[in-house]
Amino acid sequence: MMCGRIEMLFDGMKQTLDDLFEVPLSIQTNLDLRPTDTVTCITRTCPETSPSINAANPSSTTIATISHSANIAPLTVINSHWGIKPTWSKKIIINAQGETAADKATFANAFKQQRCIIPCSAWFEWRDERQSKKQKYRFSHAANKPLFMAGILYPAENQLVTLTIKPNDTCAQYHQRMPLFIPSTEINNWLYHDVSQLQPLLNPLPDKWIKVSRA
Structure with missing residues (x-):
């Protein structure tokens, strides 16, 4: 199972996240987040999608509506x-494979209409x-920054x-695939752009951004 464990540990990173999104984010620490666990993610807010999110969970999974300072666009945080x-x-x-998700029946509609990012501190x-x-092995940002x-x-x-x-070359030594990460400057583009404009974002992070250590 590729990338079947994620780490949510934001000690020392919380201020970076708060500054980036201009509001405090509430993300529960989980050093071993596994499939079926609850995960905090950020998605776009727009008329055709936000009602469906709220209707899917009457108790409201919407935590906050936030704005990305680099390009003001409404975002919603949900669990x-x-x-x-x-x-x-x-x-x-x-x-799902990022290169083909837009063409696969199981993933195409979600890829087109409801992309998201998951802030995390590492993966295994x-x-x-x-x-x-x-x-x-633990994979994290070389500068101890959040990964998206x-x-x-x-x-x-x-x-x-x-x-x-x-x-990338660093991660290829450990697995034939790696998670797709979105640079913080491209978050709004990932969430809001048309599928036809996403190809430049479907690339691995540079090797120098990744730190690998035994876990």
Whole structure:
């Protein structure tokens, strides 16, 4: 299972997030966030999508409406569950390939209408090493900054799927895929642009941005 663990630890990063979104974000610490767990994500707010989010959860998953300082656009913070289980699948699907999600029936509508980002501090992968033992590795921002993992939302089910892409050279040593991350300066473009304009964002983070350590 690719990228099946995410870390939500924002000690030392909270001010960066608050400054970026201009309001305090409430993200619960979770050092081992797993599929089906609740995850905080940020998505666009617009007439055709925000009612569906609220209607999907009468208790209201909407936490706040915020503005990105670089390009004022309304955003909404919600809590959702990581993973979907289509009727044809025998197991939970937690991620989709970013390069092809727009063309796959299971993901196309969500990719077109309800993309999101998941602020996180790290993700984990396991690699087979000597004596067939698997070693766990932690991947984080080299400058200890928040990472913004790309995803797509299914509001009616209150669920989401994360997106993956081909890895950069650093991450390729550990896995054949890596999560798709959106630079903070491109968040509004990722959430609001038409699908036809997203290709420049479907690239891995530069190698120098990633720090890898044994976990």
